[in-house]
């Protein structure tokens with residue numbers, strides 16, 4: 511069966527599909543037959559092969575700095591496809607700030623993109639995810655959301671810990687309506703996000719974005735009675751992680 515004749519699965523909203531992990535997730539879910547609503551700042555950043563499939567791929571504006579864009583993105587998705595089955599909050603940024611270095615405006619900027627963006631998008635999407643009966647929320651958190659280790663950004667770790675709390679709130683909010691939420695916590699992934707940070711794992715040890723995408727594809731296949739609240743994909747040996 512060719513990829514294009516595979517049965518359509520559910521409708522998935524994915525943020526940050528322009529590059530890095532998000533681009534890999536978009537490609538993998540497209541290949542698996544999902545219908546995609548890609549939330550991006552710049553539509554030109556989406557892979558041309560996906561952008562060309564107007565039947566199965568909607569590209570909408572999503573900018574975490576704009577408080578109105580999550581609801582507008584959800585509305586556009588429902589107007590186009592009539593349903594929503596999964597939301598993957600992937601877009602995120604990493605700015606340097608520690609207790610002794612950096613400008614604390616980095617805290618506000620990361621809070622906006624890494625936490626408030628997903629918060630607003632979950633809020634906007636939850637009613638439709640509940641209607642699905644098998645709605646899914648996957649938040650791309652980080653091992654930095656699971657523990658603290660000295661790095662270049664305590665602020666990033668703070669936002670990723672907040673994403674863990676947000677994920678658990680979504681689990682409780684959606685449970686009775688079949689919504690299942692997962693915080694996916696990768697260690698270092700070989701993308702631009704960490705390219706300049708010396709404290710990240712060596713390049714050869716980093717996860718491939720495709721491995722994170724494979725994991726998300728697997729999570730989406732699980733039934734409502736096989737819920738995964740948190741999933742850590744570590745690249746290094748750490749106590750309990």
Ligand SMILES: NC(=O)c1ccc[n+]([C@@H]2O[C@H](COP(=O)([O-])OP(=O)(O)OC[C@H]3O[C@@H](n4cnc5c(N)ncnc54)[C@H](OP(=O)(O)O)[C@@H]3O)[C@@H](O)[C@H]2O)c1
Pocket residue numbers: 525526527528529530531532550551552555572573574575599600601602603623650651652653695696697698699700701702703704
């Ligand atoms: N790389 C790692 O080691 C690693 C490890 C664990 C978790 N993560 C998490 O994985 C997720 C993806 O990271 P990545 O490594 O793929 O990073 P990346 O290659 O830098 O890509 C970041 C993505 O986020 C989008 N984005 C940035 N600011 C945005 C905003 N204001 N509004 C909407 N979208 C915005 C970017 O869109 P533009 O193209 O428009 O800038 C891009 O698509 C992030 O949440 C990150 O924290 C990464």
